[in-house]
Amino acid sequence: MRLRLRIFLFFCLLALGGSAAIGLGLWAGYARAGVGQAVDSFVIAGLIAVLGLCALTVGIWLLFDENVARPIERLAAQLRGRAHAGVEADLDLHGVRYLGDLGPAAAAMAGQLSASTLATAGAVAAETARLEAEKARLASLLTEVPIATVLLNPGHQIVLYDGQAAGMLAQVAHPRLNASLFDYLDRGAIETAYTRLAKTGQEVTLVAPCTHGELSFRCRMKPLGDAPGYLLILDDSTAEIAPEAPRPLVYDFALLDQPHDLALEARRLEDLAYVVFDTETTGLLPHKDEIVQLGAVRVLRGRILPGEEIDQLVDPGRRIPPASTRVHGITDAMVAGAPGIDSVAASFNRFANGAVIVAHNAPFDMAFLRRQAKHSGLVWDHPILDTVLLSAVLFGTTESHTLDAICTRLGIAIPKDRRHTALGDARATAEVLCRMLPMLKAQGLETLGALLEETRRHGRLLEDLN
The missing domain is CATH 3.30.420.10 (Ribonuclease H-like superfamily/Ribonuclease H)
Structure with a gap:
């Protein structure tokens, strides 16, 4: 339950409790007076008091919501943005001016977090640069090997594809990480070959018809040793592969271990x-x-x-x-x-x-x-x-x-x-x-x-x- 709703319910409870107390007090006074003609006066006094209390409660709640509850929610959202989404804009201290020292304290904490994050980011950036250099060298080496390669996990979802494979798959549909191979190649041919691969542990050759159109690709399915999944090499001689062209690699190796049998809503x-x-x-x-x-x-x-x-x-x-x-x-x-x-x-x-x-x-x-x-x-x-x-x-x-x-x-x-x-x-x-x-x-x-x-x-x- 959101903070603002909780505060609203608190003020509602305050109004109800105050109204009940006024009603009980008037009833007790009327019972002591014992004058029948006074009942109208007591009822009118009670209604005026209850309406006045409710109006006062609503007014105070609106002020509290505008100057306390809403700024707290806004400040919390800004802090979450800095903590989890890398937002670097300054905190809106004017909007939380009625929260006392909470705004400046949050700004100080955010500043410390930013300083710590910058230091960590520097180290990460250096390591990322090293990995990117290794990736560039790997891409350069693979450019000299004109083979269209696709890496797949046990659920037949694409974990890696290179430029040559992207060009061949694009003849069927857009190449995409985490997409099912069955969006491109015939399910029956792939599953039959994969069953043989799992039984023998040896490379399997196959001809796989494409899912859309009349194309088919000659393929080799290779095991990955102890790692899950398999490597699919597309050997179709009709593919237009330019050996001198850059060979970008698109991959996410975490997909090798991703569960593929869960419903989308449960993931x-x-x-x-x-x-x-x-x-x-x-x-x-x-x-x-x-x-x-x-x-x-x-x-x-x-x-x-x-x-x-x-x-x-x-x-x-x-x-x-x-x-x-x-x-x-x-x-x-x-x-x-x-x-x-x-x-x-x-x-x-x-x-x-x-x-x-x-x-x-x-x-x-x-x-x-x-x-x-x-x-x-x-x-x-x-x-x-x-x-x-x-x-x-x-x-x-x-x-x-x-x-x-x-x-x-x-x-x-x-x-x-x-x-x-x-x-x-x-x-x-x-x-x-x-x-x-x-x-x-x-x-x-x-x-x-x-x-x-x-x-x-x-x-x-x-x-x-x-």
């Missing part, structure tokens, strides 16, 4: 994959307007995955109103020849498979996709998180929950040339999510199910917003 927030998206449209009416741009990024283990994104213009099949162009800058000429929403929505649906969808004011953007799904047959059964509601959980319902306000609160800068572009707003929302996840965990919301239940309590915010 910890840090173990989930998130697809954060935004749209630009011809207008603000989902039942009649159309999408003109869709942008999306993927977040895994608290970081935005480089290269795993969608930035796609969409032909709306109608003219874009000048008023809308003034907001997002997209013109009719820019969308000429772009794919339609059916193709883009299907690609985005595959991109978000197995992930939690996140958006700022998600009902607005999802309304466009669900309207399109009525005639395309796409199924949008993904869990959905809304950063408006996450902000309400963390900072209270009385704060502003616009994307700009949340970014300012969390110390996130949105480049002006990226604001009101689908990918720019999606990336800003993803940065907001990355800052919020450790703060939510600090509040005891550790699983997706617990977080969804908490956000439902603030659903009225979205109704009012839309």
Whole structure:
């Protein structure tokens, strides 16, 4: 139960208790007087006293809420931001001026924490630089070996892929960490080969048809010794592999040990994959307007995955109103020849498979996709998180929950040339999510199910917003 609600209930109890005491005192006085004609006077005096007490209680509660309870909640949220999300902005001491020495004491503690954090960050940065140098050397070495490689955990989820593998997988769907291999290659062929691999412990060769289209890849499945999972090498000679091109590695070895048999609602927030998206449209009416741009990024283990994104213009099949162009800058000429929403929505649906969808004011953007799904047959059964509601959980319902306000609160800068572009707003929302996840965990919301239940309590915010 939030602090402000507890204080409100305390004042309610105070008003009820005071009213009961006034009523009991008047009843006792009337009983002693023993004059029947005095009953009206006692009742009127009681009503005036009770109403006066209630008015006084409400007035004091409003002052207490505005100058004590709300500043305490705001100060707590600012401290959580510094402790768990790395926010470096100064504390708002003016807003907590009526809390005595609590504000300056919190600021002093935050300063000490920042100093300690900076020292730790310096050491971490040095170690990170060393690891990045090793990664660059590894990437340079692998560039000379033109083999498309994918590392998978026992649940057939992608743990690592290189540039060559990314190019081959992209012929089927967007390459993505933590995605199921069955989004790309036939489940039966992979499971049959994996069963042989588990029995023999020896390399297995196979031809795996692709899940979408008529492509198939010749593959080699190799064991990892005592480590869980396996290595899949794509040997298809038709793949266009440029030996001299940079070979970026995308990986997260923690995925090797990640549980893959738990329902999404039971998984910890840090173990989930998130697809954060935004749209630009011809207008603000989902039942009649159309999408003109869709942008999306993927977040895994608290970081935005480089290269795993969608930035796609969409032909709306109608003219874009000048008023809308003034907001997002997209013109009719820019969308000429772009794919339609059916193709883009299907690609985005595959991109978000197995992930939690996140958006700022998600009902607005999802309304466009669900309207399109009525005639395309796409199924949008993904869990959905809304950063408006996450902000309400963390900072209270009385704060502003616009994307700009949340970014300012969390110390996130949105480049002006990226604001009101689908990918720019999606990336800003993803940065907001990355800052919020450790703060939510600090509040005891550790699983997706617990977080969804908490956000439902603030659903009225979205109704009012839309």
